[in-house]
Amino acid sequence: MKLTKEDTDFYENLQPWIQRHFDVRTSNSWANIILLFTRDDKDALNGFSGYWMSVSSVIKV
Template structure:
C-alpha cells in the first residue's frame, strides 16, 4: 500500500491526532504538506498516488459539475454544512474515485478478454 493511502486511513480513524479535528480543509492542507515532505525527501510517489494527485481534482470537478481553480476541499465544502461533513464526504468520494479505477481496469480487461476470444479470419474461413 502507498504511504498516501496508509496515512489517509490513519487520519480517517483518528483525525484529531493528525489534524486537530475532522476537517476537510485541514485534511487538504495536511496532504499538501505531506506531498511536499515526500518530494523533499526524494520519495517517489506510486502510480496510485500520482493518479490521486493528478486526477482527483478534475474528477471532483466533473462529479459536482463545476469548473474552478478552487481546491477539491473547497468544492466539497460548497456542498456540505460544516467541516466534519466535508471530511466524511471526502472519504466517500475517495472510495468512489478508487472504485472507478477498478471499474475502468475491469472494463478494459473485459474488452481485452472478449477481443482475445474472438475468432480470427483464418478460424472463420477454416470452419
C-alpha cells in the first residue's frame, strides 16, 4: 500500500509536534511520549485524538 502525500506529511510532522507539545527531546516514539504523560492506555488514546486534530489542522490533512 502506497502512502499518500497527506499520510507522509502527517507522519513526518507528528513526532516533532508531539515532542514540542510535551517539551521533550527523546528517541522514544510519539506513542511512548504520550503514554509517559497519561495515566493509562485509554487516557493516551483519548489524548491522541486531540493531538491528531491539532497536527492535522497545522499541516492541512
